[in-house]
Every structure is written in structure tokens, then in C-alpha cells.
Amino acid sequence: xxxxxxxxxxxxxxxxxxxxxxxxxxxxHNYMYWYRQDPGMxxxxxxxxxxxxxxxxxxxxxxxxxxxxxxxDFPLRLELAAPSQTSVYFCASSTxxxxxxxxxxxxxxxxxxxx
Amino acid sequence: xxxxxxxxxxxxxxxGAIASLNCTYSDRVSQSFFWYRQYSGKSPELxxxxxxNGDKEDGRFTAQLNKASQYVSLLIRDxxxxxxxxxLCAVNSRYGGSQGNLIFGKGTKLSVKP
Numbered sequence: 001x002x003x004x005x006x007x008x009x010x011x012x013x014x015x016x017x018x019x020x021x022x023x024x025x026x027x028x029h030n031y032m033y034w035y036r037q038d039p040g041m042x043x044x045x046x047x048x049x050x051x052x053x054x055x056x057x058x059x060x061x062x063x064x065x066x067x068x069x070x071x072x073d074f075p076l077r078l079e080l081a082a083p084s085q086t087s088v089y090f091c092a093s094s095t096x097x098x099x100x101x102x103x104x105x106x107x108x109x110x111x112x113x114x115x
Numbered sequence: 116x117x118x119x120x121x122x123x124x125x126x127x128x129x130x131g132a133i134a135s136l137n138c139t140y141s142d143r144v145s146q147s148f149f150w151y152r153q154y155s156g157k158s159p160e161l162x163x164x165x166x167x168n169g170d171k172e173d174g175r176f177t178a179q180l181n182k183a184s185q186y187v188s189l190l191i192r193d194x195x196x197x198x199x200x201x202x203l204c205a206v207n208s209r210y211g212g213s214q215g216n217l218i219f220g221k222g223t224k225l226s227v228k229p
Contacts, residue, residue: 033216040123042203042219043159058216090158101147101166104217106158 001026004107006091012113013081021076021110023091030096032074033104034058034066036087043090049074050096081114088112117142117208121220129228134191136223138204141185148180148187149205153222159203163189194227201225 007022025032030051035043045058049068063085065077074093078085089110094102118141128134136150147166151159165171165178165187177190187206191198201222208218 035219040221042119042221043205043217044219045216048216059218101164103149103161103164106160109158 003027004091004093004105006089006107006110008110009108010111012115013078014115015081015083017081018077018079019081019112021078021089021091021112023074023076023107024072025074025091025093025105025107026072027093027095027105028071029093029105030071031094031102032068033092033094034064034074034076035090035092036060036085037090037109038087046076046089078112083114086112086114117206117218119204119206119218119220121202121204121223123221124224125226126223127226127228128194130194130196132194132227134194134198134225134227136189136191136202136204136225138187138189138206138220139185140187140204140206140218142206142208142218143182143185145206145208147207148178149217150176150178150187150189151203151205151219153201153203155200191225194225196227196229199225199227 004025033048034046047066049055091107092104094104150163153159163178175192179188203222204220205217
């Protein structure tokens with residue numbers, strides 16, 4: 001199993017550009033998450049999904065959109081990139097069977113800089 | 116706003132000593148508590164989870180939970196230089212009704228000196 005994969009690893013965007021961060025998992029997990037981590041800070045939940053076709057906002061959703069058309073994929077869309085979106089983005093997944101005890105498995109992250 | 120607080124450190128301990136990492140949380144209904152380790156430039160990885168009051172041991176790691184005091188800690192015995200990392204405390208919360216969502220603290224940076 002590859003686990004949780006993310007592409008790209010690094011990206012530099014200009015202000016106002018758009019991009020999609022890709023996330024895929026091959027563990028047949030129902031739950032998937034997108035976090036951002038700013039320097040010296042913990043992870044903040046952007047969006048999450050409890051299954052294909054179902055998504056919901058987390059703590060910091062503004063400026064982002066997600067979709068979940070399959071169990072495996074959970075892309076994060078940035079529209080009109082702003083310098084405040086410079087961060088490291090982590091995707092994670094969990095089984096969703098006994099939710100509050102689930103282990104979340106993290107992808108390697110995407111380091112995004114907006115200039 | 117639900118919060119998880121940790122001392123940011125850095126916490127410096129000599130090799131072989133016990134490292135003690137602390138975390139407090141504000142949401143009284145939280146049920147599950149996690150410690151993640153994050154090496155510089157890497158993604159978080161789970162090292163301990165705890166759900167009941169008391170201690171839980173796994174090798175050199177012991178997690179301690181006191182729900183009445185809303186306090187969770189991680190002890191690392193016989194600390195090794197390879198334990199040098201940032202340790203993130205995470206507590207389950209409910210955004211949109213899902214109990215699986217986690218709130219993370221800012222992390223405590225641990226440095227183990229040879």
C-alpha cells in the first residue's frame with residue numbers, strides 16, 4: 001500500500017492564480033481530511049469528508065473548495081490564491097468505523113508559497 | 116472556540132533522561148486524545164492514543180489522561196537523540212457533527228542532547 005499520497009510536493013503560485021492539490025489513499029478509508037500547518041503552529045482543519053459525495057467545512061475553509069467523487073480521491077482547490085494561503089498542506093485519512101478512536105494517517109504534505 | 120494548549124518549548128533533555136510533555140484542552144466532552152510526532156519537514160505520525168483516565172504504556176512512551184483536570188501528558192523514558200522532534204497533542208472534536216475531527220495544539224519541540 002502506498003498509503004496517503006499527495007501531489008505536488010512543492011508549488012509556487014502568483015497572487016490570484018488557482019490550483020488543485022491532489023490527495024489519494026489506497027486504504028479504502030471512508031474519512032478524509034485536509035489540514036494546513038503554518039510555521040510554528042499546529043494543524044488547522046480546512047475541510048473533511050465522511051464518504052464519497054459528502055464534504056463539510058472545518059475550522060478554516062475560506063478560500064478553499066473540495067470535492068469527493070470517489071473513495072480514493074479528495075482534491076483541494078484554491079481559487080484566487082493569496083499570500084495568507086502560504087502554508088504546508090496535509091491530507092489525511094481514517095477508516096471511519098469507530099470515529100472517535102480512529103487513527104488519522106497523513107500524507108507527505110504539499111509546501112505552497114504564494115507570492 | 117475549542118482549544119488545545121501546549122508549551123511550545125523547546126524542551127531540552129539529556130540522553131537517557133525522561134522527557135515530559137504536557138497538554139490541556141478546553142472541550143469537556145472530548146473523548147479521545149492523541150500524541151503525534153513530527154520530524155522537521157515531515158508529516159505527523161501517531162505514537163500514542165488514550166481514551167480512559169489513567170496511564171497507557173507502549174514501550175518507552177507513557178500517555179497519561181486526567182479528564183477532570185482536562186489534562187493529557189506524554190512521558191518518554193530513556194530519551195534518545197532520535198526522539199528529537201515536535202510533539203503534537205490532538206483532541207477529538209465535532210465539526211459538523213463528526214466526532215472524528217481533531218483539534219491540534221501548536222506542538223512542543225523536544226531536543227535530546229547526546
